[in-house]
Amino acid sequence: MFSLVKEDGNARVGILKTAHGEVETPFFMPVATRGVGRFVSAEDYIQAKVKVIIANAFFLSLTPGLEMFEKRGGIHKFMHYPGIIFTDCGGFQMLRENLLLETTNNGILLKNPEGKDVFMRPEKLLEISKKINSDVIMALDCVLPYGRSREQYLEALQKSHRWTKKCKDLHSGEQLLFGITQGGTFEDLRESSAKAINAMDFDGNAIGGVGIGEPSELLYKMVDISIPHLNKNKPRYVMGLGKPEQIIECVERGIDIFDSIYPQKNARHGMLFTFSGIIDLGKEIYKFDELPIEQSCLCFTCQTFSRSYLRYLLKKDDAVGKRFLTIHNLFFMQEFMRKIRESIREGKFQEFKKEFLRKHKKMN
Numbered sequence: 408m409f410s411l412v413k414e415d416g417n418a419r420v421g422i423l424k425t426a427h428g429e430v431e432t433p434f435f436m437p438v439a440t441r442g443v444g445r446f447v448s449a450e451d452y453i454q455a456k457v458k459v460i461i462a463n464a465f466f467l468s469l470t471p472g473l474e475m476f477e478k479r480g481g482i483h484k485f486m487h488y489p490g491i492i493f494t495d496c497g498g499f500q501m502l503r504e505n506l507l508l509e510t511t512n513n514g515i516l517l518k519n520p521e522g523k524d525v526f527m528r529p530e531k532l533l534e535i536s537k538k539i540n541s542d543v544i545m546a547l548d549c550v551l552p553y554g555r556s557r558e559q560y561l562e563a564l565q566k567s568h569r570w571t572k573k574c575k576d577l578h579s580g581e582q583l584l585f586g587i588t589q590g591g592t593f594e595d596l597r598e599s600s601a602k603a604i605n606a607m608d609f610d611g612n613a614i615g616g617v618g619i620g621e622p623s624e625l626l627y628k629m630v631d632i633s634i635p636h637l638n639k640n641k642p643r644y645v646m647g648l649g650k651p652e653q654i655i656e657c658v659e660r661g662i663d664i665f666d667s668i669y670p671q672k673n674a675r676h677g678m679l680f681t682f683s684g685i686i687d688l689g690k691e692i693y694k695f696d697e698l699p700i701e702q703s704c705l706c707f708t709c710q711t712f713s714r715s716y717l718r719y720l721l722k723k724d725d726a727v728g729k730r731f732l733t734i735h736n737l738f739f740m741q742e743f744m745r746k747i748r749e750s751i752r753e754g755k756f757q758e759f760k761k762e763f764l765r766k767h768k769k770m771n
């Protein structure tokens with residue numbers, strides 16, 4: 408399941424064991440909502456050293472549908488990805504795409520863009536997740552947008568806890584199940600949610616409903632409030648964070664798992680992450696530049712193409728170009744997390760953090 412290997416302050420290295428192998432924490436997982444990453448394949452993930460991805464159980468249950476997973480023996484075989492796969496019901500994604508129609512004490516009414524609306528209850532989520540056969544199931548939770556009233560967050564929290572408990576009671580088998588805490592930006596709600604979810608004794612605990620528009624300082628505060636109440640011998644996951652500076656701040660506080668579309672989305676717009684700052688590939692200065700995005704990078708893109716050619720593809724809005732740029736940012740995130748783990752092992756996390764942040768803020 409999960410074991411701690413090394414601690415440096417509150418930052419820690421651990422190992423998460425699942426039915427499809429084990430992975431070292433802290434790690435970052437890219438988002439493959441519908442069983443495919445945007446512009447990248449499972450093979451690209453493997454090349455970019457991505458060991459874990461997260462998909463959305465609701466969307467997969469609509470297309471390709473559960474019959475596909477039953478007949479093809481689960482998601483790993485179907486998408487030809489041997490790594491670890493998390494699935495969630497994407498509370499925030501549902502909000503963003505206006506698919507969340509209504510919540511009751513028993514579950515959520517979700518808009519099906521392809522047909523009849525679906526009422527998602529804990530029983531259904533577990534049944535779907537079993538057929539998809541992901542390695543880690545995120546329990547059903549109730550997310551609200553940023554900036555609602557305390558009463559609204561409290562009501563959502565109570566629903567969330569009810570659904571989460573139901574997931575826990577119904578769960579069986581070798582898939583891992585993680586609970587999700589909520590509470591908006593209210594300190595007392597965050598604390599009571601962390602305590603309640605922790606007491607349900609899941610395989611891991613996630614902090615949900617953050618990184619959705621609140622200022623970073625408020626995000627860190629909510630993490631600070633939650634952490635002391637989340638069992639240190641279980642993996643801790645802050646959902647939806649992909650900015651390197653936010654990841655490193657949360658690792659410092661004792662978080663082990665991250666996911667986001669952020670690095671991929673930035674890549675597609677020509678914003679490339681490097682260890683000496685962010686490169687805005689659209690700039691004129693890269694027009695004839697024969698160097699790779701990052702000279703020390705071992706990703707397929709940097710080993711093969713120049714900034715000049717990649718910039719040309721970016722300006723053409725070319726799909727293959729988007730794939731190459733995405734591969735670099737995915738690889739960067741894996742390298743970034745590997746360096747974080749290395750620094751914790753050596754007891755040098757603080758030095759690494761300081762040095763990384765000093766350079767990363769630079770825009771090139």
Ligand SMILES: [Zn+2]
Binds near residue numbers: 700706709734
């Ligand atoms: Zn690269």
